[in-house]
Amino acid sequence: MDNIILEMRGITKTFPGVKALDNVSFKVREGEIHALVGENGAGKSTLMKVLSGVYPAGTYEGEIYYDGEARRFSTIADSEHLGIIIIHQELALVPLLSIAENIFLGNEIASNGVIHWPQTFARTQELLKKVGLSESPATLITDIGVGKQQLVEIAKALSKEVRLLILDEPTASLNENDSDALLRLLMEFRTQGMTSIIISHKLNEIKKVADQITILRDGGTVETLDCHKEDISEDRIIKGMVGRAMEDRYPPREPKIGDTLLEVKNWNVFHQHHRDRQFLHDVSFKVRAGEVVGIAGLMGAGRTETAMSIFGKSWGHKITGEVTMRGQRVDVSTIPKAIKAGLAYVTEDRKQLGLVLINNIMHNTTLANLHSVASNGVIDERKERKVASDYRSKLRIRSHSIYQETVNLSGGNQQKVVLSKWLFTNPEVLILDEPTRGIDIGAKYEIYTIINQLAAEGKGILMISSEMPELLGTCDRIYVMNEGRIVAELSKEEASQESIMRAIMRSGEKH
């Protein structure tokens, strides 16, 4: 097992003005699962792009040895040829083609340009069996969930005789069941002698599967930990990532809970597309002033749909039920009305739904409340500048200026811009949907701090998250959703990972 399959030595990669990688060394043993961790911007993805030939030889310094030989990859095809396959975070599948077509895209089983379909389907079936999928090869990608799509990507990698599989954040958008299935699959591949490199933010998963862990920080290698020699705790990994020990991942808070702000009663919603399928059933909950309320649940439980259907009916149809603010019934039938009623919704998908990426920080900050920096439809640039600057310093948005395009900001700073936008509408209740998804640990802490401040100011926070430790660490009360219903309400004392999972499982038996 001590056969080194890959060694990268002294890799330095410079972008105009930034040194993304600085003399990084990285060694992977054959047949192991090697985890690559680090905060966003630490250089993990860049390193993997150097390895796979996305950045061709010559654009970086340093050497790559694979199977003991020095290699210079100038295209992705070169590295794939040797069995190095990378699966990116954003899946590269064509949604309207079938599983079989996707697996063999660019690599079709064909003679003289004519595809041999029976063979293609037969091969696909074999591959799907290996990854534990029972779908038909003719199923369209768009008709299967993200978890299964990820497995299709792996099947595609297998079709190319993979020896070194690189997965960039494979479980970022998967629920716990799908993540477990994927990790089990990797462990199974390990017994068959395949090597994998996994980039992930989910330290509990890494702990579960990794043989070695390499930590990157600010473009340099910090250390490589061997999980078989010592017992590596999550805190130990975090210490390496952030450069010092993190005593507490969640800032402390003294809850001062006041009157009920938002109350939703008997909220029934039908599916946006499958119009006769009821998706949410009698959802009722409330959020009080100064309170942080969590909604836990698996992917597809209806949490985002609940939030969006309340926020101006942005999702679903045939919506019935009652929404009250401070006991008064409010109209939330359009987004402007919902905003007026005192609601704000920070979406889970900040790039697609949260920000206008080609616009700068200032323009994004004022977008939802533009009229308050304008008179008679004319924007007062001084006011606008001041608002944007204030939020930039208050939320500590790291940027050159308020004129920086948001596309160039890190995930954490982008999220802070989205938060600025909604704070500027001065809401009473903020619905935060996966507020820390895909952002690094340092920035997460800052987001939690902001949440605490907002609660201290007397705002109500409704937080949707798939990371249970996060909910347990920040919330005063947690609702558990499953299959479009609220199945449990747990106080801070009652809530634990076990009690939440138990509530989900038990409700699954009932329906």
Add this chain to the structure above:
Amino acid sequence: MVVDTSTHTTKPSIGDYLRNNIREYGLLVALVIIMLFFQFVTNGVLFRPVNITNLVLQNSFIVIMALGMLLIIVAGHIDLSVGSIVAFVGAISAIMLVKWGLPAFVVVPACLVVGAIMGAAQGYWVAYQKIPSFIVTLAGMLVFRGMTYVVLGGRPIGPFPKDFQILSTGFVPDFLYFLNPSPEVIKNMVALVAVLALVGYAIYAGLRDRRINEQHGTENEPFIFFAVQMAVIGLVALFIGFQLSTYRGLPNVLIVMGVLIAAYTFVTTRSTIGRRVYAMGGNEKATKLSGINTERLTFYAFVNMGVLAALAGMIITARLNSATPKAGVGFELDVIAACFIGGASASGGVGKITGAVIGAFIMGVMNNGMSIMGIGIDYQQLIKGLVLLAAVFFDVYNKNKGKG
């Protein structure tokens, strides 16, 4: 936790600044080079007073429509129907004026309303029924062209009463003749005074904005760029103003055009509506989730386009002094090309009024210059096509280089 409180603003070097803004300066430089080139190859005909006047008269409608088209493109759409709207509104105006004998002050607003309705009819399908604008306006292009043939019965109508023609062929009367220092050279004092005043104001406003920016710590463009830019624009404007003053003065269309350019520049850069259109073009879903009625914005962008196309239609019809079923064929392409040459992005969210106007002038000077040189329409099209491709390639190339 790594807390980096770097709030410093690094001052970019002049080279960096030029690289980041090469598109805008490049456009201006390209226009100047093209003008000098044609001035040279036409042996000075291009800048003769008569020709400058013609240039304005021939291109005003492209500029006017480019203003509306820019908004449409920034909003993430396209409008292929403007040439047909031009023809139909021209036909309607001819029928009202010539056949029904209605006065111009009734016909002009009525035709603008007709344009608005035509824009609204398309905007409805795009905004509320979510049909791609390419398809809706392709349909509109065919439908409106067909309607033009129907109402005209296939025959041209003309000529028009004088008061209608003032719109496109009239000049601002010389009410400042008493200021004229040398009546032998200068035939129209208003033109000279107006241009002088305008250039003076532009310099004053530019300096004022720089001062305000400085007070707020906002980055200014390096003074040298500001100065050179002002000098080039100022000199060209003064020269053109002088040339015009030695002929018949300021064409009325130039005034209309100038006022509209100023108004649309204001709307796109300073108003909430403009800001929202840019945001919508950049990311429609995020804009909608920010509580902005994106459907209504799209709808009104098309209504606005219809009104401007109607105005352009009347100007063209009055100029030709006849409404024909074939009027405005292919105009949409010139207008769209002007916007893209001017730096608008086909995927929406990016583009400037000044860019579209300069783009329209580049097209106009090329049309005019090549016509004077006696280049046939065949080669003119070929060359214009290549210029469009080159301009957009320049954009894409710069963007990719920026990414490194």
